[in-house]
Amino acid sequence: xxxxxxxxxxxxxxxxxxxxxxxxxxxxxxxxxxxxxxxxxxxxxxxxxxxxxxxxxxxxxxxxxxxxxxxxxxxxxxxxxxxxxxxxxxxxxxxxxxxxxxxxxxxxxx
Amino acid sequence: xxxxxxxxxxxxxxxxxxxxxxxxxxxxxxxxxxxxxxxxxxxxxxxxxxxxxxxxxxxxxxxxxxxxxxxxxxxxxxxxxxxxxxxxxxxxxxxxxxxxxxxxxxxxxxxxxxxx
Numbered sequence: 001x002x003x004x005x006x007x008x009x010x011x012x013x014x015x016x017x018x019x020x021x022x023x024x025x026x027x028x029x030x031x032x033x034x035x036x037x038x039x040x041x042x043x044x045x046x047x048x049x050x051x052x053x054x055x056x057x058x059x060x061x062x063x064x065x066x067x068x069x070x071x072x073x074x075x076x077x078x079x080x081x082x083x084x085x086x087x088x089x090x091x092x093x094x095x096x097x098x099x100x101x102x103x104x105x106x107x108x109x110x
Numbered sequence: 111x112x113x114x115x116x117x118x119x120x121x122x123x124x125x126x127x128x129x130x131x132x133x134x135x136x137x138x139x140x141x142x143x144x145x146x147x148x149x150x151x152x153x154x155x156x157x158x159x160x161x162x163x164x165x166x167x168x169x170x171x172x173x174x175x176x177x178x179x180x181x182x183x184x185x186x187x188x189x190x191x192x193x194x195x196x197x198x199x200x201x202x203x204x205x206x207x208x209x210x211x212x213x214x215x216x217x218x219x220x221x222x223x224x225x226x
């Protein structure tokens with residue numbers, strides 16, 4: 001079993017829709033979680049990070065962590081074409097190494 | 111914010127030659143640099159971790175004699191792909207912790223290597 005799993009997609013939704021991206025993990029040692037956005041042929045950029053269970057909101061983005069079920073979600077409200085990218089969840093381990101999920105390719109259709 | 115500058119952004123080389131990729135931390139000191147490889151439509155796979163002034167730590171299955179990593183200063187880490195072959199063609203990305211772990215990691219813009 002992979003430590004971090006994501007549905008690779010691709011996921012296509014119309015502009016303005018709410019997007020739900022999900023990630024599951026198996027390592028209970030993961031303490032905090034990061035979501036990265038990667039545009040094609042670019043390095044990932046940090047979108048959000050969250051430490052505790054519950055929700056964290058930042059503009060149109062909401063990160064949700066449920067440590068009891070080892071489930072992480074990222075919600076995007078009022079999705080825009082510029083949100084089209086691959087979204088990676090990446091919890092760092094105790095050695096600060098990031099363990100990336102496969103990423104979910106998202107396309108927002110104008 | 112913390113910036114890691116990676117060069118070149120793309121390179122084409124002939125089989126058997128070596129290619130060097132540089133990552134520089136522009137406004138912070140990077141004592142640690144992570145090197146990743148990403149094949150098309152796949153996630154980033156950690157290849158090795160370099161620490162300034164010491165030998166790099168390679169992940170299982172990564173040939174250390176083929177992927178030479180040097181981290182001679184707090185602002186520069188290099189990855190040299192030696193005797194490159196077509197199967198080495200990939201997207202290589204470096205990353206450094208920017209501040210404490212809670213503030214994430216800064217990634218370079220990546221290098222697309224094509225070996226012909």
